[in-house]
Amino acid sequence: MTVIGVEKLTKAFKGKPIVKGLEFQLEKGRCVALLGPNGAGKTTTLRMLSGLLKPTAGTINFSGVQQGEDIRNHIGYLPQYPVFHPWMTGKEFLVYVGQLAHLTKQEAAEKADQLLEKVAIYESRNQRIGKYSGGMKQRLGIAQAMIHSPQLLMLDEPVSSLDPIGRREVLTLMEELKTQTTILFSTHILGDAEEISDDLLLMHQGEILESGSINTLRQKHQSAKFEIALFGDTSTYLEKIKAFSSVQDVYQEKGEVHVVVEDIELARKDILTKVLEEDWPLEKLALSKTTLEDLFMKVVKK
Amino acid sequence: MQWITILKKELLEDWRNFKWIWVPLVFIIICIMDPLSTYYLPQILESVGGMPEGAVIEAPKMGPPEAIMLSLQEVSMLGLLVIVAISMAVIAGERKSGVAELVLVKPVSYFTYISAKWAAKLLLVFIAYLIGMLISWYYVNLLFGDLSVAQFTGLFLFYFIWLIFVVSLTIFYNTVVKIPGLVLTLTIVTIMAMSAINQIFSYRMPWFPNSISEHISGMLAEGTIPNELWGASAVTLGLSILLMVASNFILKTKEMAD
Numbered sequence: 001m002t003v004i005g006v007e008k009l010t011k012a013f014k015g016k017p018i019v020k021g022l023e024f025q026l027e028k029g030r031c032v033a034l035l036g037p038n039g040a041g042k043t044t045t046l047r048m049l050s051g052l053l054k055p056t057a058g059t060i061n062f063s064g065v066q067q068g069e070d071i072r073n074h075i076g077y078l079p080q081y082p083v084f085h086p087w088m089t090g091k092e093f094l095v096y097v098g099q100l101a102h103l104t105k106q107e108a109a110e111k112a113d114q115l116l117e118k119v120a121i122y123e124s125r126n127q128r129i130g131k132y133s134g135g136m137k138q139r140l141g142i143a144q145a146m147i148h149s150p151q152l153l154m155l156d157e158p159v160s161s162l163d164p165i166g167r168r169e170v171l172t173l174m175e176e177l178k179t180q181t182t183i184l185f186s187t188h189i190l191g192d193a194e195e196i197s198d199d200l201l202l203m204h205q206g207e208i209l210e211s212g213s214i215n216t217l218r219q220k221h222q223s224a225k226f227e228i229a230l231f232g233d234t235s236t237y238l239e240k241i242k243a244f245s246s247v248q249d250v251y252q253e254k255g256e257v258h259v260v261v262e263d264i265e266l267a268r269k270d271i272l273t274k275v276l277e278e279d280w281p282l283e284k285l286a287l288s289k290t291t292l293e294d295l296f297m298k299v300v301k302k
Numbered sequence: 303m304q305w306i307t308i309l310k311k312e313l314l315e316d317w318r319n320f321k322w323i324w325v326p327l328v329f330i331i332i333c334i335m336d337p338l339s340t341y342y343l344p345q346i347l348e349s350v351g352g353m354p355e356g357a358v359i360e361a362p363k364m365g366p367p368e369a370i371m372l373s374l375q376e377v378s379m380l381g382l383l384v385i386v387a388i389s390m391a392v393i394a395g396e397r398k399s400g401v402a403e404l405v406l407v408k409p410v411s412y413f414t415y416i417s418a419k420w421a422a423k424l425l426l427v428f429i430a431y432l433i434g435m436l437i438s439w440y441y442v443n444l445l446f447g448d449l450s451v452a453q454f455t456g457l458f459l460f461y462f463i464w465l466i467f468v469v470s471l472t473i474f475y476n477t478v479v480k481i482p483g484l485v486l487t488l489t490i491v492t493i494m495a496m497s498a499i500n501q502i503f504s505y506r507m508p509w510f511p512n513s514i515s516e517h518i519s520g521m522l523a524e525g526t527i528p529n530e531l532w533g534a535s536a537v538t539l540g541l542s543i544l545l546m547v548a549s550n551f552i553l554k555t556k557e558m559a560d
């Protein structure tokens with residue numbers, strides 16, 4: 001079942017397009033990562049889905065929401081840099097936004113306690129938010145997004161600003177939240193996306209370049225690759241390697257030549273023959289599988 | 303109810319940052335400053351001792367209505383500035399800092415958000431103005447003679463209508479721009495411009511909002527409420543309502559993030 005679907009979603013600021021005609025659907029109960037480098041348009045996309053920005057063109061459809069009903073009843077949103085009222089305590093803030101989401105004061109207070117416990121800042125619940133650390137604010141941010149048990153939880157770079165320990169804790173928390181609601185989160189770190197998400201939307205320069213489940217994408221983009229290192233100036237050999245019929249793609253990274261091939265056997269023979277014939281100063285020849293990382297890097301570098 | 307929730311939050315905020323303490327105190331000073339200094343001027347001059355030998359100060363005898371109008375004049379200058387200053391960030395500040403990004407993704411209507419904040423600021427202004435004017439009234443009665451309850455109530459309430467307009471105007475600019483300093487500037491410039499228009503065209507527009515204090519003077523002198531005062535009050539209230547409706551409309555067109 002689809003929770004949300006967007007068609008031709010576009011946003012331009014002062015005529016400059018930031019998000020260009022996105023099309024995607026989010027399935028209920030999935031954890032989806034919106035992955036892309038900085039400036040890809042991830043934040044803009046999430047802000048449009050949460051209603052903070054108005055799309056320049058295109059539509060957003062929430063299923064299960066009646067005509068005219070406020071979609072904000074069904075979404076929780078954590079901005080990249082959540083700002084709170086520093087003079088409020090963590091619990092006061094949760095109760096406040098809970099009541100704004102149509103909970104009664106009692107319901108909001110109960111839910112606030114549960115969530116404070118869950119995000120592990122229960123001890124600091126009566127402390128002013130002004131005194132919270134960055135990690136505590138991030139967790140309070142997740143709690144406020146969950147206060148009204150939304151159908152769709154959207155988190156903008158939930159772990160990017162955290163230290164390794166805080167990052168680990170938030171990822172574990174998301175792992176748990178995943179079982180309760182649909183999650184869409186943005187990140188520029190592939191590792192985070194691979195670790196907890198089911199599906200991936202790969203975004204670059206305002207467009208979705210790839211989408212699908214992590215496993216499908218992994219298989220789709222897994223091809224064989226040789227990594228070759230040579231003493232001296234490697235770049236002179238690039239053209240020669242490119243000339244092999246068995247080679248699909250060649251690029252240089254950190255002084256090594258990466259050779260994407262179709263047929264491993266054939267390519268190995270081609271390369272090794274050439275190495276012996278022309279006596280190349282070979283330092284390293286290794287076989288590896290390309291990963292999502294390679295796909296991501298390739299996309300980002302373009 | 304969401305409206306009450308926001309109202310309570312605003313009141314708590316103003317309590318925690320001490321506005322509920324200093325705003326009434328400032329209003330007390332603003333309200334009693336002029337009547338007291340006018341009354342004690344001869345004594346002050348004498349104690350400073352700057353008068354040549356044999357000089358006699360003939361202070362014009364001032365009646366209670368004129369004395370309390372001195373307070374209103376100060377409220378219309380300094381008091382106004384304080385009111386605009388405490389309201390300039392009420393929405394603009396939340397939009398600028400980013401709190402609005404959290405609050406307005408919750409299912410709360412913009413009009414609830416705006417009007418609850420408006421009501422909270424108006425309550426603070428009302429209490430501060432009430433305390434200041436009551437103390438001024440006390441001194442006027444003591445030093446200048448009796449001012450009746452009816453006169454005081456009329457003056458107090460009619461002038462409060464003008465203050466409602468000032469708060470509404472500030473809230474309006476809060477939705478237009480999100481820099482509190484700019485809200486302050488725009489509000490003050492608008493009120494100054496209105497005041498200039500009022501002075502130039504007052505004979506043609508007896509119902510203009512800025513003319514309320516003039517009509518209040520007239521009311522105190524004559525003992526009856528002039529029709530122009532009713533008219534000006536109605537226009538001022540009407541404009542305030544229009545400003546609130548416009549605020550809601552403008553905030554809806556704004557994007558809560560950039």
